[in-house]
Amino acid sequence: MTTFTVGQVADLLGVTVRTLHHYDEIGLLCPSERSASGYRLYTQTDLTRLQQVVVYRRLEMPLDEIAAVLGGGEDAAAHLRRQREVVMTRLGELNELVTAIDRALEREMSEKPATRDEMKELFGDGFKDEYQQEAEQRWGDTDAWKQSQARTNAYTKADWEQIKAEQDAVNAEFVAALRSGEPATGEAAMAAAERARQQIHDHFYDLDHDFHRKLGDMYVADLRFAQTYDELAPGLAQYVRDAIHANADRHAGQ
Amino acid sequence: MTTFTVGQVADLLGVTVRTLHHYDEIGLLCPSERSASGYRLYTQTDLTRLQQVVVYRRLEMPLDEIAAVLGGGEDAAAHLRRQREVVMTRLGELNELVTAIDRALEREMSEKPATRDEMKELFGDGFKDEYQQEAEQRWGDTDAWKQSQARTNAYTKADWEQIKAEQDAVNAEFVAALRSGEPATGEAAMAAAERARQQIHDHFYDLDHDFHRKLGDMYVADLRFAQTYDELAPGLAQYVRDAIHANADRHAGQ
DNA sequence: CGTGCTGCCTCACGTGGCGTGAGGGTCAAG
DNA sequence: CTTGACCCTCACGCCACGTGAGGCAGCACG
Known part of the structure; x- marks a missing residue:
């Protein structure tokens, strides 16, 4: 099984090493292996899970909620649909924000x-x-x-x-x-x-x-x-x- | 001069008392008066300033930047435009995210x-x-x-x-x-x-x-x-x- | 075999924008 | 003169990490 170290994973998925450490600490994403010298080793399964986490995180969902939905034993499609909904509502909020800014600008x-x-x-x-x-x-x-x-x-x-x-x-x-x-x-x-x-x-x-x-x-x-x-x-x-x-x-x- | 206590201001502008305390602590909005017993007393000038703060906060601008805008030059419009761009960027990101999710869904x-x-x-x-x-x-x-x-x-x-x-x-x-x-x-x-x-x-x-x-x-x-x-x-x-x-x-x- | 260099490890404290008490004074109404 | 709603000042808690400090691990080069 091919595995990845923290740095590699970080580069691959665009997160920081510290973030991976953090996810490990709180038990959101613990690497399924460790090297003899204690290095974190992430498997493919870990990567896909992390991928989900990253998506949810970009929607600004708190980590404990992410843990909850990932633990719920749902299939990937369900996650994706949920994520999609969250994104769309977030999009709506941002649209409101833009119009608010526009109004502020106008008044300014x-x-x-x-x-x-x-x-x-x-x-x-x-x-x-x-x-x-x-x-x-x-x-x-x-x-x-x-x-x-x-x-x-x-x-x-x-x-x-x-x-x-x-x-x-x-x-x-x-x-x-x-x-x-x-x-x-x-x-x-x-x-x-x-x-x-x-x-x-x-x-x-x-x-x-x-x-x-x-x-x-x-x-x-x-x-x-x-x-x-x-x-x-x-x-x-x-x-x-x-x-x-x-x-x-x-x-x-x- | 008509003045307001923290609670009144909080109700009027929809923020918490703690928030007002915080703004006072960091010097973003210090009430221009205090009662004999130490109560914070906000004047109308304070209120207008706070209103500006509230607006900027809704746009998710960090407090130190707000302080800069309100304290420094009158160039509020420039800051608003910048904020607008920030939000637009995020809008773009989210749009990309949607299409990414959709592609993933399609595969699933x-x-x-x-x-x-x-x-x-x-x-x-x-x-x-x-x-x-x-x-x-x-x-x-x-x-x-x-x-x-x-x-x-x-x-x-x-x-x-x-x-x-x-x-x-x-x-x-x-x-x-x-x-x-x-x-x-x-x-x-x-x-x-x-x-x-x-x-x-x-x-x-x-x-x-x-x-x-x-x-x-x-x-x-x-x-x-x-x-x-x-x-x-x-x-x-x-x-x-x-x-x-x-x-x-x-x-x-x- | 030593010497760097890079990457990894574990603490552990800092940050922003407050929330949430604790412990105690103030003020108007009844 | 009490009662209850306010107000005050600490001061610690929270989240999702950032940012070092101090120390191994692994590999290339001399």
């Missing part, structure tokens, strides 16, 4: 996190430092505030543009509903209210229907909000507040 | 016709009896269907393995073309489309370019096909469809 190229000036340009008078400070004083120690700060901090200019667009869209829905003469308790107004809530929930902080009521009340009570709304359409602030309450009632009733 | 295969169970094992969810039946209802009275049935009945397991491998190879070509940024009307994409057609033609039923268009359209229209393709790469279904049409156009023009 065009849109670094938005600066304060860019925000002002976007939101105009609606975005004021002093207002920010006041808000922090009022809400600063709440979870919602922290969550909001954490998220918005990472938003890029593009993100903000999209958020702004969504806000405008929802506001347009409110205006349309109001203009059409539908009451604030109507289906369209409630749908808009729900979308408004969802949007805050998605982009800023967890917001349930109960807390949304308080926000709605504030839109009326706080002149700066009321003014912003009423500039879009007279009476809109109150209308939005009522729609929010109606929507919250509906979800509470269910 | 016996000559007996494949059973239904074996087919399922091979094609996974892509092969469903109900889908087979639906296909028969839709196409059962066409020549193509009969031809396909006649041929595939005689195929051995080894045959199926090879067909699957060929399919995967063609799909890989499409993915590569898509990734490279080449349009679906490009040479590589059209070549892949032609190979796809040729393959169906060889293994299943006579398929000319005109009918191939309809198949392509179905890849987009039928969610089951679209999903299978888009799992390989987002937008692949549409890309394949367009490549098929472009290829058909070319052959019609000649």
